[in-house]
Amino acid sequence: MKPVSPIAVPVVLPTDRSGWPNHLLSCDGLSAEAAQQLFATAREMRQVGRRRVKKLPTLRGRTIINAFFENSTRTRVSFELAGKRMGADVINFSASGSSAAKGETLGDTARTLDAMNPDLITVRHGAGGAPWFLAQRLGCAVVNAGDGINEHPTQALLDAFTLTEHLGDLRGRKILIVGDIAHSRVARSNIHLLNTLGAEVTCVAPRTMIPAGFSQALPARWHGNLDDLIETADAVMMLRIQRERMQQSLFPQDREFSIRFGMNPARADRLQEHAIIMHPGPINRGVEIDPSVADGRRAVILDQVENGVALRMAIGFLLLGASGE
Amino acid sequence: MISTGNRPRYIRNGLLIDPSQGIEALHDLELSDGRIVAIMEPGTAPEGAQTIDASGLWVCPGLIDIHVHFREPGQEYKEDLASGSRSAVAGGFTTVVCMPNTSPPVHSREVVSLLRRRSQEIGLCDVLVCGAISRDLRGERLADLGEMASAGAVAFSDDGRPVMDAGLLRRALEYASDLKRPLMLHEEDFGLTSGGCMHEGRISTRAGLRGMPISGESGMIARDLELLEEFGGRLHICHLSTEAGLRLVRTARQRGLPVTCEVTPHHLFLTDAAVLGSEYHSHTKMNPPLRPQRHVDALRQGLVDGTVAAIATDHAPHSDTEKDHDFSCSAFGVTGLETSLGLTLKLVEEGVIGRARAVELLTSGPASVLGLDDRGGLQAGSRADLCLIDPDAEWVVDPNQGFSRSVNTPFVGWTLRGRCAATLYGGRVVFDGRSIAD
Numbered sequence: 001m002k003p004v005s006p007i008a009v010p011v012v013l014p015t016d017r018s019g020w021p022n023h024l025l026s027c028d029g030l031s032a033e034a035a036q037q038l039f040a041t042a043r044e045m046r047q048v049g050r051r052r053v054k055k056l057p058t059l060r061g062r063t064i065i066n067a068f069f070e071n072s073t074r075t076r077v078s079f080e081l082a083g084k085r086m087g088a089d090v091i092n093f094s095a096s097g098s099s100a101a102k103g104e105t106l107g108d109t110a111r112t113l114d115a116m117n118p119d120l121i122t123v124r125h126g127a128g129g130a131p132w133f134l135a136q137r138l139g140c141a142v143v144n145a146g147d148g149i150n151e152h153p154t155q156a157l158l159d160a161f162t163l164t165e166h167l168g169d170l171r172g173r174k175i176l177i178v179g180d181i182a183h184s185r186v187a188r189s190n191i192h193l194l195n196t197l198g199a200e201v202t203c204v205a206p207r208t209m210i211p212a213g214f215s216q217a218l219p220a221r222w223h224g225n226l227d228d229l230i231e232t233a234d235a236v237m238m239l240r241i242q243r244e245r246m247q248q249s250l251f252p253q254d255r256e257f258s259i260r261f262g263m264n265p266a267r268a269d270r271l272q273e274h275a276i277i278m279h280p281g282p283i284n285r286g287v288e289i290d291p292s293v294a295d296g297r298r299a300v301i302l303d304q305v306e307n308g309v310a311l312r313m314a315i316g317f318l319l320l321g322a323s324g325e
Numbered sequence: 326m327i328s329t330g331n332r333p334r335y336i337r338n339g340l341l342i343d344p345s346q347g348i349e350a351l352h353d354l355e356l357s358d359g360r361i362v363a364i365m366e367p368g369t370a371p372e373g374a375q376t377i378d379a380s381g382l383w384v385c386p387g388l389i390d391i392h393v394h395f396r397e398p399g400q401e402y403k404e405d406l407a408s409g410s411r412s413a414v415a416g417g418f419t420t421v422v423c424m425p426n427t428s429p430p431v432h433s434r435e436v437v438s439l440l441r442r443r444s445q446e447i448g449l450c451d452v453l454v455c456g457a458i459s460r461d462l463r464g465e466r467l468a469d470l471g472e473m474a475s476a477g478a479v480a481f482s483d484d485g486r487p488v489m490d491a492g493l494l495r496r497a498l499e500y501a502s503d504l505k506r507p508l509m510l511h512e513e514d515f516g517l518t519s520g521g522c523m524h525e526g527r528i529s530t531r532a533g534l535r536g537m538p539i540s541g542e543s544g545m546i547a548r549d550l551e552l553l554e555e556f557g558g559r560l561h562i563c564h565l566s567t568e569a570g571l572r573l574v575r576t577a578r579q580r581g582l583p584v585t586c587e588v589t590p591h592h593l594f595l596t597d598a599a600v601l602g603s604e605y606h607s608h609t610k611m612n613p614p615l616r617p618q619r620h621v622d623a624l625r626q627g628l629v630d631g632t633v634a635a636i637a638t639d640h641a642p643h644s645d646t647e648k649d650h651d652f653s654c655s656a657f658g659v660t661g662l663e664t665s666l667g668l669t670l671k672l673v674e675e676g677v678i679g680r681a682r683a684v685e686l687l688t689s690g691p692a693s694v695l696g697l698d699d700r701g702g703l704q705a706g707s708r709a710d711l712c713l714i715d716p717d718a719e720w721v722v723d724p725n726q727g728f729s730r731s732v733n734t735p736f737v738g739w740t741l742r743g744r745c746a747a748t749l750y751g752g753r754v755v756f757d758g759r760s761i762a763d
Contacts, residue, residue: 005603005738006737006738007603007735007739008602010598011598011602013598013601014602028531105646105649106649125651128532128534129532129604129652129653133605133652149535150533150534151533211529211530212526212538213526213528214527214530217527217530217531218530218531
């Protein structure tokens, strides 16, 4: 068991929990400089993805393990593609169900992975804090691919990158994030990163979807009505509504959510000319976003996907390749 | 020379602190046949081989912890009565009360008898038994309260879990009242706390973990105080952790309701910020969880104004395996027997309470909660259970040097001032500051 450093009283909370440039664990404290460096690198990487031979030799011979303890095809494929385009050996390790249920501790899994001498591990896990757990026990770089309801830093980076490509400088820009903020790691990472880049983030959701201590914990505002804010928004980020939240009584049913908070054509038409609509995917057509809007000119959802691969290549490059080791 | 196995006749030159008799002065003590014979004028006891020189030490009643988990029967890999007793006497405790969430649970006279017999066989301290309220701790039907009481159970609790059904709790209050036993309640409303692994607030939001809100504890306390008022009985609130809960207990006590409460050392020192500060270390995970500073402050005030009757550790040993998971999967709980005294003395050092009050919270306070009239003090005729405290000894918490089978404490690396120099049980030295008697 890893020993803990003596807990000081009172506790001094860390200002930068990102782990950058050794790891990428969160956007909580990630500097604007680091983000800009990632965007610039991603711009280059995106070109590689548009060539006929989509390959760079930078990470040849390096080992990347995608340790996904929670199912995800889209994110995993994006990471896999990114690693392979950089020339690395990419291995997927899937472990569904909690380690406790299987009887193997996360600590044992960490030690097993470490024994294979990876250069980088991306981890997606159902429990918040799991990437930190691994980073404390592994000798390699750890990239958080989504931990519980905590953070999804690579998603926020590709979202911010996409926003920068479409809107330029994000300082003073008004960004709306709509949906289940309390349970969305995408929302949380985006709030941290967009705030760091100078944007003004407002979360739009029913009270039931706003987490405890919201205003003290996260640098964003909360507003309960989407229509009030549509005309001044520079970008609207829609979050996927998860049906199990209905069982938890966070909202009554799809239709009501859609009426109150959905991105329908009427709302899309009221947006400013330059404003864009984003979604991390996969979309629930007709719930948080109308099909015609999802397929329409303002939605940059597919740009986000392409930018995601490029951004993840950039992360690999800056964590491993740049050192030239 | 204090060494294990000795049965001293006299304890000389110590500072006797016995809050139950209002004593806080230099006195000598005479013991015989495992009992306290008399308190003597200081320096009058004869010197010699049968005398322990307690110069510079406090001489207190053996400490009492009314809330520990010894994991026997069924989970002896993390602790059993023997290792738990060793941990207890190393911490200065001569009486502990074990909670029933074992495997099988302590819900019948057979298991109570087993534990009482084991306690006597081990013979290091008195391990008392708290029986379950409900059969199998399922919260559906009463366990064999009467038979367990006859077999020696001193109280009843479903600890580890709350009694969610108010109807069952009402019947338990009434039935246990006939038996003159209190209910010790773990107060938690699963409807509000389920899925939570720490306090719900700005720290849990920043950490991205599901939390357990204040009213998950205070709401249940409010409900149970209503039941107490209407149906009678005696209630003791375990491991109280919230300001709101404390306020409810204080008001109820002011109105004369028979309710007491205990607080753990970790809830008197650590806040939920420790979860983030330690980067999600599982040794900061327990139930009820660490709360923000204002709750810590309120609990400390409760020690001062008498609302809190006892400090009790909720000593919850877990193996490395059970704590070697991500935070939400790790088991809840931390050990406490060997750090309790040092942390209570740290409260004295910080000026929160005086030393007599500190000793009271660890001796006569807990004894009175459970009606244990025969202990918690240095009255002539009582069993010679003593804790000799060196108030100046500085030491660093290192669980690998401890006696518990488990090492899950959040206080690793803390420097504490004050520790147990010797523990006597029934007049026999069972801990001499370094080792345990056989």
